[in-house]
Amino acid sequence: MILIDTHSHVYSTDFGEGRQEMLARAAEAGVKTILMPAIDRSTHGLMLDTEKDNPGLCLSMIGLHPCSVREDFEDELDAIEQYLDQRAFHGIGETGLDFYWDLSFTGQQYIAFKKQADWAIAFKKPLVIHSRNSTDESIEVVREKQNGGLTGVFHCFSGTVEQARQVIDLGFYLGIGGVLTFKNSGLDKVVKELGTDRLVLETDAPYLAPTPYRGKQNEPAYLPLIAQKLADIFEQPIETIAEKTTANAKELFGL
Numbered sequence: 104m105i106l107i108d109t110h111s112h113v114y115s116t117d118f119g120e121g122r123q124e125m126l127a128r129a130a131e132a133g134v135k136t137i138l139m140p141a142i143d144r145s146t147h148g149l150m151l152d153t154e155k156d157n158p159g160l161c162l163s164m165i166g167l168h169p170c171s172v173r174e175d176f177e178d179e180l181d182a183i184e185q186y187l188d189q190r191a192f193h194g195i196g197e198t199g200l201d202f203y204w205d206l207s208f209t210g211q212q213y214i215a216f217k218k219q220a221d222w223a224i225a226f227k228k229p230l231v232i233h234s235r236n237s238t239d240e241s242i243e244v245v246r247e248k249q250n251g252g253l254t255g256v257f258h259c260f261s262g263t264v265e266q267a268r269q270v271i272d273l274g275f276y277l278g279i280g281g282v283l284t285f286k287n288s289g290l291d292k293v294v295k296e297l298g299t300d301r302l303v304l305e306t307d308a309p310y311l312a313p314t315p316y317r318g319k320q321n322e323p324a325y326l327p328l329i330a331q332k333l334a335d336i337f338e339q340p341i342e343t344i345a346e347k348t349t350a351n352a353k354e355l356f357g358l
Contacts, residue, residue: 104133104327104341104342104345105133105135105345105346105349106132106133106134106135106304106326106327106330106345106348106349107134107135107136107137107138107303107304107348107349107352107353107358108129108134108136108137108138108304108305108306108308108323108326109138109256109258109278109303109304109305109352109355109356110138110140110197110231110256110258110259110278110280110305110306110307111137111138111139111305111306111307111308112139112140112142112307112308112309112310113125113126113129113137113139113153113161113308113322113323114139114146114149114150114152114153114161115146115149115308115309116149117309117320118309118320118322122153123156125322125323125324126157126160126161126323128324129160129322129323129324129326130160131324132323132324132325132326132327133326133327133345134323134324134326135160136159136160136162136352136358137160137161137162137323138162138164138193138194138352138356139153139154139161139162139163139164140164140166140168140194140196140197140231140258141163141164141165141166141167141168141183141196141197142167142168142171142197143167143168143171143179144178144179144182147165147182147186150163151163162193162356163192163193164192164193164194164195164196164197164228164231165183165186165187165192165194165195166183166194166195166196166197166198166219166231167179167180167183167198167215167219168197168198168201168233169198169199169200169201169212169215169216169233170201170204170205172208172211172212172215173208173211176208176211176214176215179215180215180218180219183219183222184222187222187226192226192228193228193229193356193357193358194223194228194229194230194231194255194356195219195220195222195223195226195228195229195230195231195255196219196230196231196232196233196255196258197231197232197233197258198215198216198219198220198230198231198232198233199212199216199232199233199234199237199241200212200213200216200233200234200235200237200240200241200244201233201234201235201236201237202235202236202237202240203235203236204235213244216241216244217244217247217248220244220245220248220253223253223254223255224248224250224252224253227252229254229255229256229355229356230245230253230254230255230256231255231256231258232245232255232256232257232258232275233258233259234257234258234260234262235259238257238262238266239266241257242266242269242270242273245270245273245275246273249273249274253273253274254274254275254276254355255275255276255355256275256276256277256278256303256355257270257275257276257277257278258278258280258305258307259278259280259282259305259307259311260277260278260279260290261282261288261290262293263293264293264296264297267293267294267296267297268297270301271297271301275301276301276302276303276351276355277294277297277301277302277303278303278304278305279294279302279303279304279305279329279333280304280305280306280307280311280313280329281306281307281311281312281313281314281317281321281325281328281329282311283313283329283332283333284313284314284317284328284329284332285314285317286314291332291336294333294336295336295337298337299333299337299344299347299348299351300347300351301351302333302347302348302351303348303351303352303355304326304329304330304333304348305326305329306321306322306323306325306326306329307321308320308321308322308323308325309321309322312325313325313328313329313332314328316328327341330345330348331344333348
């Protein structure tokens with residue numbers, strides 16, 4: 104069984120000296136590829152070093168997280184643009200809108216999001232979208248930017264069936280993570296209405312660990328728990344879910 108973790112911050116300092124052991128556990132669990140979304144300049148070096156130390160397993164994306172959009176966001180975007188001129192990345196992000204933590208820089212979040220959408224189109228790379236408390240607004244930005252050449256994923260999707268269908272109609276995928284296993288999330292009922300054609304798996308490690316590890320540090324080795332929950336929902340073997348979601352991830356990220 105081969106799985107792809109489409110969204111995992113395995114470069115996080117939270118893993119400390121145990122990073123390589125954690126990545127070995129991921130490989131043992133069948134996770135053969137881990138896509139790493141960027142946060143901001145403070146972690147670009149860690150991400151690129153993790154990729155260098157784990158060739159073929161850890162793949163870098165580049166972008167500016169909405170929670171890192173502050174007064175210096177234009178400098179952050181300039182740094183990303185320099186990286187894009189120097190080398191290829193596997194995606195743009197994570198970007199998007201976050202209306203949960205801080206609304207002080209909402210206008211700047213929109214500017215940064217739209218700029219990164221433009222890069223995704225220009226470089227023909229998938230756009231990785233963070234949309235906490237902002238699913239409708241994020242969908243509208245994608246709708247505005249969609250010219251037939253934009254694709255990507257709404258990471259950690261937790262919206263409604265109607266929102267999910269809008270995302271899919273816009274040519275995007277839904278990133279399904281540990282929230283699916285939470286007892287009262289309701290996400291199980293949403294995905295059951297959608298089928299598996301536009302689903303990809305993710306952990307968002309070190310955050311959002313699935314049940315029974317909820318509240319603890321997450322890691323890619325827990326991805327089979329999310330795959331198993333999907334298998335239970337669709338009454339299919341986990342191998343079928345793994346094959347489909349891995350094929351979806353390969354299609355989306357050009358792997």
